[in-house]
Amino acid sequence: MSGAVLAQLIAQGVEEGAGLVTLRGIAEEAGELGATRALARLGLTDERAAGDMRELRDLLAAWRDAKTSAWKAVFGWVSAAVLAMLAVKLGFAELVQ
Missing domain, CATH: 1.20.5 (Single alpha-helices involved in coiled-coils or other helix-helix interfaces)
Known part of the structure; x- marks a missing residue:
């Protein structure tokens, strides 16, 4: 997963003002991206x-x-x-x- 969705949500928050839905989206995407990176660093991204x-x-x-x-x-x-x-x-x- 790349940070494209996260970047898009942050840009949307900057342009429109960050509403609750946008902030929740940013938090969820940031969490997902961080978890994916952590698992990748630990070598836990394969099917095994x-x-x-x-x-x-x-x-x-x-x-x-x-x-x-x-x-x-x-x-x-x-x-x-x-x-x-x-x-x-x-x-x-x-x-x-």
């Missing part, structure tokens, strides 16, 4: 872009799940170690084995 985004979201969700599981495991290990040290300190060494 939607699938790529779904795959990236799936990978991110898997990473978050793995990170959560890792923190839970670390917490479990630390808790077990603390309890074992406490048991040894209190004289319950036979329970630790």
Whole structure:
């Protein structure tokens, strides 16, 4: 998409005075043009872009799940170690084995 429609709307606003409809049109076209440019810069303008985004979201969700599981495991290990040290300190060494 080029900026031709946006330029035309701006010219119309300058010539006729910018009414509400013209201003809305300018805002919509500017938003559309900006979004199109941003997607193009990210390389997300081809037919595979939607699938790529779904795959990236799936990978991110898997990473978050793995990170959560890792923190839970670390917490479990630390808790077990603390309890074992406490048991040894209190004289319950036979329970630790």
